Amino acid sequence: MTIQIVALAGFMLLISWLISNTIQNLETLGKGVELWFLFEPSSYDINQKLIEYSSRSTHLRAAFVGLINTLIVAVLGCITATVLGIAIGILRLSNNWIVAKIMTCWVEIFRNVPVLLWIVFTMAVLIESLPRPATFRGENPESSLLFWDSVAITNRGTYLPEPFFSNGLGDISIFGIFEVSLDLVAFLIVLFAGIFVSNILKKRADKTQQTTGHRPLVWPYRIAVVVIPPIILLYILGFYLGKPELKGFNFQGGIYLRNSLIALWIALSCYTSAFIAEIVRAGILAVSKGQTEAAYSLGLRPGLTMNLIILPQALRVIIPPLISQFLNLTKNSSLAISVGYMDITGTLGGITLNQTGRELESILLLMLVFLGISLGISAVMNWYNSTVKIKER
Amino acid sequence: MKIRFLIAAIAAVFVTGSAYSATLDDVMARGNLECGVSTGLVGFASPDAEGEWEGFDVDYCRALAAAIFGDSNAVEFTPVSTKNRFTALAAGEFDILARNTTWTFSRDTDLKQTFLGINFYDGQGFMVRADLGVSSASELDGASVCIQTGTTTELNLADFFRVNGMSYEPVPIEDNAEAKEQFFAQACDAYTTDRSGLASTRAAAENPDDYVVLPEVVSKEPLGPLVRHGDDQWADIGRWVLNALIIAEEKGLTSANVREMASAPTNDPEINRLLGTEGTYADMVGLPNDWAVNLIEQVGNYGEIFERNIGVNTPIGLTRGVNDLWTNGGLIYAPPYR
Numbered sequence: 001m002t003i004q005i006v007a008l009a010g011f012m013l014l015i016s017w018l019i020s021n022t023i024q025n026l027e028t029l030g031k032g033v034e035l036w037f038l039f040e041p042s043s044y045d046i047n048q049k050l051i052e053y054s055s056r057s058t059h060l061r062a063a064f065v066g067l068i069n070t071l072i073v074a075v076l077g078c079i080t081a082t083v084l085g086i087a088i089g090i091l092r093l094s095n096n097w098i099v100a101k102i103m104t105c106w107v108e109i110f111r112n113v114p115v116l117l118w119i120v121f122t123m124a125v126l127i128e129s130l131p132r133p134a135t136f137r138g139e140n141p142e143s144s145l146l147f148w149d150s151v152a153i154t155n156r157g158t159y160l161p162e163p164f165f166s167n168g169l170g171d172i173s174i175f176g177i178f179e180v181s182l183d184l185v186a187f188l189i190v191l192f193a194g195i196f197v198s199n200i201l202k203k204r205a206d207k208t209q210q211t212t213g214h215r216p217l218v219w220p221y222r223i224a225v226v227v228i229p230p231i232i233l234l235y236i237l238g239f240y241l242g243k244p245e246l247k248g249f250n251f252q253g254g255i256y257l258r259n260s261l262i263a264l265w266i267a268l269s270c271y272t273s274a275f276i277a278e279i280v281r282a283g284i285l286a287v288s289k290g291q292t293e294a295a296y297s298l299g300l301r302p303g304l305t306m307n308l309i310i311l312p313q314a315l316r317v318i319i320p321p322l323i324s325q326f327l328n329l330t331k332n333s334s335l336a337i338s339v340g341y342m343d344i345t346g347t348l349g350g351i352t353l354n355q356t357g358r359e360l361e362s363i364l365l366l367m368l369v370f371l372g373i374s375l376g377i378s379a380v381m382n383w384y385n386s387t388v389k390i391k392e393r
Numbered sequence: 394m395k396i397r398f399l400i401a402a403i404a405a406v407f408v409t410g411s412a413y414s415a416t417l418d419d420v421m422a423r424g425n426l427e428c429g430v431s432t433g434l435v436g437f438a439s440p441d442a443e444g445e446w447e448g449f450d451v452d453y454c455r456a457l458a459a460a461i462f463g464d465s466n467a468v469e470f471t472p473v474s475t476k477n478r479f480t481a482l483a484a485g486e487f488d489i490l491a492r493n494t495t496w497t498f499s500r501d502t503d504l505k506q507t508f509l510g511i512n513f514y515d516g517q518g519f520m521v522r523a524d525l526g527v528s529s530a531s532e533l534d535g536a537s538v539c540i541q542t543g544t545t546t547e548l549n550l551a552d553f554f555r556v557n558g559m560s561y562e563p564v565p566i567e568d569n570a571e572a573k574e575q576f577f578a579q580a581c582d583a584y585t586t587d588r589s590g591l592a593s594t595r596a597a598a599e600n601p602d603d604y605v606v607l608p609e610v611v612s613k614e615p616l617g618p619l620v621r622h623g624d625d626q627w628a629d630i631g632r633w634v635l636n637a638l639i640i641a642e643e644k645g646l647t648s649a650n651v652r653e654m655a656s657a658p659t660n661d662p663e664i665n666r667l668l669g670t671e672g673t674y675a676d677m678v679g680l681p682n683d684w685a686v687n688l689i690e691q692v693g694n695y696g697e698i699f700e701r702n703i704g705v706n707t708p709i710g711l712t713r714g715v716n717d718l719w720t721n722g723g724l725i726y727a728p729p730y731r
Contacts, residue, residue: 055551055552248535249533249582340567351543
């Protein structure tokens with residue numbers, strides 16, 4: 001006990017010495033720790049921005065733009081990595097030899113090569129293999145738009161049609177920081193209300209089935225309440241699609257997914273999916289074989305056995321390590337600068353750091369931001385874990 | 394990249410003690426000069442087929458090594474990216490940074506660097522494919538522009554397009570190599586950096602005639618070597634090595650004739666002072682008496698360095714232009730050596 005206290009005191013002393021030494025040395029260099037630089041004009045442009053930003057905005061706002069870009073790629077990456085990972089993990093246990101071996105290859109190829117190489121490689125493939133915007137030009141262009149002239153895939157990025165509303169509700173400003181489209185909010189409210197009503201219908205049907213043994217026909221109504229109200233809403237708002245058009249040097253209009261985002265997204269998803277697949281496989285194998293046999297003897301088919309018996313039990317083993325993978329993916333997204341994706345490492349930890357020369361402040365802020373994001377993900381996932389784990393009474 | 398900054402930041406905490414001691418003594422004790430250069434910009438700093446560094450900036454470092462040790466090979470080169478060059482210099486990873494770096498107010502004052510002079514007057518320009526038919530930068534509205542992050546060019550680019558009321562799509566990239574890949578694959582319409590860098594990139598293209606450098610020069614980019622604040626003697630040595638190269642050209646001293654000129658006092662007292670045959674000027678800055686002879690003999694004068702690395706007879710093919718001596722109507726000028 002005494003030794004522990006002495007060790008702790010020594011450790012604290014070391015830390016405080018490091019901190020005071022840092023501050024003192026920076027003072028000697030004439031570079032005290034301060035954050036005023038965050039409120040000066042950034043003077044640089046960022047290509048992908050979801051909130052309003054120009055080179056006259058502050059460094060703080062540039063950091064926000066970067067943070068949003070980080071979150072975009074982290075959320076997209078976590079979703080696709082999970083979907084891919086679960087599919088591959090299950091298929092790796094398939095009785096079909098070819099399918100199982102292909103999935104083994106996938107896992108081994110992706111997890112044994114550094115993710116940075118995957119990101120750079122994906123970007124190089126996108127740049128070198130996809131058609132240049134110039135090839136869409138002329139009387140008989142070499143390349144053409146896909147899906148009724150609405151999707152353009154180029155080596156600068158992919159342009160998708162953009163939703164517009166001829167009599168839309170406008171935007172609402174939140175804290176004066178960013179603007180949210182009321183049309184989108186209305187659409188989401190109607191959609192979720194539809195899903196909610198649909199769930200009520202399902203519960204009532206389940207109840208009827210349990211009491212009477214006869215299941216009423218509800219699926220057409222369930223689909224109808226989810227699909228029809230949003231369509232009516234879109235019609236009222238005057239919904240139409242804006243298609244990308246080749247104007248000047250580039251395509252204009254439409255939603256522009258830059259290749260840097262696509263490359264980062266694909267590479268991070270595939271890389272992380274390999275780890276998630278192994279976690280899923282381990283989770284499934286952790287469920288005793290007797291469970292499968294019992295399910296089969298009750299007459300359940302393999303698909304139902306997986307969905308109703310194996311996966312719910314496997315989830316308890318899968319969730320905790322899955323949290324680590326989500327955290328890894330989010331942190332790996334800081335490699336974005338290697339393909340020129342302007343995430344928070346590229347704005348606050350890159351250009352801002354460089355142009356202001358405030359290394360310590362920028363890096364500390366950056367660490368703080370990543371700590372915040374990671375704790376947020378952990379909190380959400382731990383809450384989810386507590387809902388699926390075995391309830392001990 | 395993040396890790397590098399962290400290491401540099403931590404290193405900055407520990408090495409500040411040595412940063413204030415005499416750099417010349419450290420260099421002498423180590424036995425060689427450590428010089429930060431570009432990661433690979435043909436003509437300015439790049440390794441040749443044998444892995445030997447060569448180029449305009451590299452030769453400046455060699456001249457400095459020749460002045461200190463009498464041996465232009467007593468120098469070790471550390472390639473640094475545009476992003477971490479100042480952090481690395483401040484952390485003491487090398488003694489001097491010669492990496493086509495623009496001299497600006499905030500770098501001089503806020504970043505605590507001392508610029509030693511200007512060895513190349515540059516300006517930011519744009520390069521596009523010839524078949525685009527663009528003849529002026531004012532026609533670039535809506536273009537995708539490749540840009541190295543962490544450089545002054547990034548800020549000039551934003552200002553140029555904003556002031557002219559044009560829009561553009563910045564395609565940020567980390568270094569010149571990646572810029573080439575993206576630009577040559579037409580992932581961006583234009584590539585912007587210092588015009589010397591554009592000439593260097595164009596020279597490295599498979600078919601240089603497919604590309605044109607637009608006539609506009611959108612900024613002043615005075616490039617020069619720099620050291621960290623805190624050691625004035627070291628800054629003086631670096632500054633006067635650069636000046637010696639310029640004076641040598643002005644006075645007609647070349648690698649071929651300098652040894653002979655130094656064998657006996659000449660009619661020109663400034664040559665005598667520089668070459669150590671008159672007075673004790675070398676002692677004033679702590680260099681050996683024949684320092685200027687060594688560096689001119691081994692590396693050549695400013696003009697020789699220019700012509701050998703980036704002149705009209707090299708693939709880079711730059712004319713002297715504003716980088717000619719003041720006596721020929723250029724801006725290259727050194728204070729008197731007396």
